Amino acid sequence: MKMKLQLVLVVAAAVCAACNPLKNPREKKQLLLISFDGFRWDYDQDVDTPNMDQLSVDGVKAKYITPPMLTMTSPSHFTTITGRWVEDHEVVHNMMFNTTTNQKVPHKKTLTRSEWWDNGALPLWITAQDQGLKTASFHFPGGGVEYNGQAVNRALVEEVGHPDDNETEWRENIDTVMSWFSEEDFNLVTLYYGEPDNVGHAKGPDHPDRKEIIRQIDRTIGYLRHAIDRHNLADSLDVIITSDHGMTTVKKRPQVDEIILNEYLELLKLASFEILDYGGFGILTPRPGKEQEVFDKLSNAPNLTVYKTDQMPESFHLGRSERLPPIVIIADLGFNLNSRFIVYVNKGDHGYHNWEMDMKTIFWAFGPSFKKNYLSEPFDSIHIYPLMCKLLQVEPAPNNGSLAVTEDMLLPGGGSLRARLSVALLLSTLLSTFTIL
Structure with missing residues (x-):
């Protein structure tokens, strides 16, 4: 009887440890947020995208998500990273402007101007850093400035005129980010790609070149998944892939009156x-x-x-x-x-009402915290922020989102796959041992 009791205590302790993976600093506290600018919700439906299709099997896909008003790059990205509506975070345009002096600063130059972004709404990078985590921004809008005098731990800002469609560079960026997670123990990294927005503007959403850039994005997602495995991050890294807005064809004369x-x-x-x-x-x-x-x-x-x-x-x-x-x-x-x-x-554009289906965008998520083969109903992008806080175990700053909208995507208990398999194995061993005894 004494031996049985000792066995129960040993196994129970092991089960509790497996059910509580948060004690491992590498587990449940690494998140990669990727944004593909201008990726309309249905762009994967007229192109062969095997890697995106696999994401839907291995994780979560939303039917679509609704960006905030305004359906523009900087306002929408800042809503995602702050969880605040545009009227609260006040990044109301891609351009920084002053209505008194008539000053207008182009989008890329605005990315390093703290006075445009630092309006009291704290982005997740800063909130996470204040709670002891390491964060980085790779070309993500809003990541290259200071908030209350505090900078993101590591921030790379895309230079003006830098090409956005170099596939080799896309892969190199992924390799860099994976090394930040695996070698330097970063907790949160946000990674931004400027496509398919550029080709959507230049050629229009129905052009063959737009379809080709979607194929390139699909290959990049495949490369990302292999890189996660190469860096042994599959059990610790959650990934969210989303965008800021959709794209529609610009109507022109003689078909319409301008x-x-x-x-x-x-x-x-x-x-x-x-x-x-x-x-x-x-x-x-x-x-x-x-x-x-x-x-x-x-x-x-x-x-x-x-x-x-x-x-x-x-x-x-x-x-x-x-x-x-x-x-x-x-x-x-x-x-x-x-x-x-x-x-x-432009032959394609955005900035229209966010209720228009052409303005809707994408959401995929996979990793140890997410269910598999889960199709989510549509939701507003404002709700991504509390989901990210949950994944990182960060106490959220004031925000307008709700975890209740997205928590059904998550596995019960939030443990990693390895931890859950360990529980099953231990329980099986316990039952077998009692049968023998």
Whole structure:
């Protein structure tokens, strides 16, 4: 009887250890977040993508996710990494701007300007570092600046003009990130790729070159999975793959009448600041006393909706912004917002209403914390943040997301596959031993 009791105690202790993998600092505390800019929710459906298909079998896939208003790169990425709506984090455009001086800073140069990003909403890098974790940003928007004087532990910022579609470099970036996890024990790394956004803009979402870049992304995902195995990270590293917005075909003459706002109001006379030649989204500051006149005249323009910032629908989560100008213009899907003359910059674009299916985007997740072959219902990207905090065991900063939306993706108890197999083996051994005794 004494021997039986000792055996029970030994096995019980082993089972408890296996069920509590969080005591291992390498387990359950490593997360890679990858964003492929402009990856529309259905881009994998008209291309042969064996590695993406395998992700759906080996992990979680959402039918699609809805980006925040605004469906633009910097606002959407910062919502993902902060869990805050755009009206709260105030990164309201890809360009940094000043409505008083009319200063406009291009997107790539904005990536190193702390004053554009540091508005009180803490990104996950900083929150995790404050709780003892190591974080890194590889080209991810918002990662290359300081928050309350604190920088991300390691941050690489993409240089202006750097090509985004070099497949060899993509693989090298993965190798670099894997070494950060395996050799330097980083806990969180965010990795950004600028495709398929670039080809979507330049060629349009239906062009064969867009399909080819999706094949390249698929090969890259295959390379990532092999790299995880080579670096012995399969039992410790969770991976989330997502994007910031979708893409739609820009409608052009002679098929449609272009939007030229100066045909409906005299912009030089009535507006003191504008950003309009940028896809489906525009902002405008009326001259003093001219706000209602500007609003009324734009309300007569076709193929767009004009909003007063403080009267926008609550569902936009933009109305409390102090940085947005008083007038916001959103074009109907596929229409360009031209100010004084037609500008044919892109064949594909975004910035439109986030309820449009062409603006929806992707979500895959796999690793020791996630269920297999799990298809998630659609959800808003705001909810990715509390999921990441759960994976990293980080106490979240104030955010607008909810773990309840995504927790069904996770395995019960959150243990690694190795730990769960150990439990099963130990219990089996215990039962066999008692049978012998």
